[in-house]
Amino acid sequence: MNRLRCEELIGLVTDYFDDALSAEQRHGVEEHLAVCRGCKQHVAQMRVTIRAVQGLREESLPPPTREELLELFREWRRGELK
Amino acid sequence: MDSLRELDLVEALKVGDEQAFATLVDRYHGSLVRVARMYVRDGATAEEVAQETWLAVLAGIDRFEARSSVKTWLFRILTNRAKTRGEREARSIPFSSISPDGDRPAAEADEPIELTPGTWRSWEGDPEERLLAGEARELILATIETLPPAQRATITLRDIEGLSAEEVCNVLEVSDTNQRVLLHRARSTVRRALERYLGETEND
Numbered sequence: 163m164n165r166l167r168c169e170e171l172i173g174l175v176t177d178y179f180d181d182a183l184s185a186e187q188r189h190g191v192e193e194h195l196a197v198c199r200g201c202k203q204h205v206a207q208m209r210v211t212i213r214a215v216q217g218l219r220e221e222s223l224p225p226p227t228r229e230e231l232l233e234l235f236r237e238w239r240r241g242e243l244k
Numbered sequence: 245m246d247s248l249r250e251l252d253l254v255e256a257l258k259v260g261d262e263q264a265f266a267t268l269v270d271r272y273h274g275s276l277v278r279v280a281r282m283y284v285r286d287g288a289t290a291e292e293v294a295q296e297t298w299l300a301v302l303a304g305i306d307r308f309e310a311r312s313s314v315k316t317w318l319f320r321i322l323t324n325r326a327k328t329r330g331e332r333e334a335r336s337i338p339f340s341s342i343s344p345d346g347d348r349p350a351a352e353a354d355e356p357i358e359l360t361p362g363t364w365r366s367w368e369g370d371p372e373e374r375l376l377a378g379e380a381r382e383l384i385l386a387t388i389e390t391l392p393p394a395q396r397a398t399i400t401l402r403d404i405e406g407l408s409a410e411e412v413c414n415v416l417e418v419s420d421t422n423q424r425v426l427l428h429r430a431r432s433t434v435r436r437a438l439e440r441y442l443g444e445t446e447n448d
Contacts (some may be wrong), residue, residue, distance in 0.1 A: 176428035180409055182420075203364040210367050211435040214375045215384055215403040219278075226289065231269050231298055232262065238302045239260040 205208040250314045275405045282400050283330035297322045319359050319415040371442050387437040399430035
C-alpha cells in the first residue's frame, strides 16, 4: 500500500476528526501518525486550535435584550406586528 | 438538543406561548448575535439582525414544518440576513463565491501547502494551557474575522456554536465535502496564527 505523505495527511486532518475517511484512508493516517512525530504534533496542535476556538463560546444574554425580545413577542401576539 | 422538545416549542409558539418563545431566545439568541457579528460591522447591527431574525421566525411560524430543525431554520434566516446586511456594508464578498457545483472549493483555494514536518513544535504543556486559558482570544477572533465569508461562517457555526457538520451543510446550503474543505482551511489559518503568536510571545 502507498505510504501517505505528510502533505496528504495534513489535508486529511479535518476529515479524520469528523470520521469522514474511508477505512483505508483512516488506516493510512493512523499508520503515518504512529511513526511521524511532526504530523503527530500537527494533529495535536489542530486539536488545541479547535478547543481554543470553541473557547470563544460563552456569554449569556443581557437582560434588557431579553426583555425587549419578549416585548416584541407580545406585540406580535396582539397582532400589532406585521 | 432534543428535537422532539423543540417541535413542542414550535407548537406552543404557534398558539402564542410566551414561555416557549423565551426558551428559544435563551437557547439561541446569544449564538445568533455572535454569528451575525461575523458578518456585520458592529455589535449593535448584529443585535439588530438577530432581532429581525426572531421577527421573521414569528412571521413564518405557521409555515414552519418539521422537515428542518428549528436550529437550522433560525441560523439559515440569520445567516441570510446577516450576509445581506454585511454586503450592504461592503464588508464581505458574496457568499455565492462558493462554486455552483458545490463540491469544488471556492476561489480561496490556493493556499500554500503547510510546512514540512519536523519544524512543527510541540504545544504540549505551557503553550497549550495558555491558549486554552483564552490568552489568544482576541487574536483568534481577529483571525476569524479576516477569513473569507464562507470559511468564517463555517468555523463560527461548527466550532464556536457547536453545530454538527450536517447542520452546517443545511444552514449554509453547501455540500458535505465543501463544508469540510471550508472548515479545514479556516482551522488551518487559525492554527498558523496561533503558531506565530506562540513564536512571538516566547521571545519576549
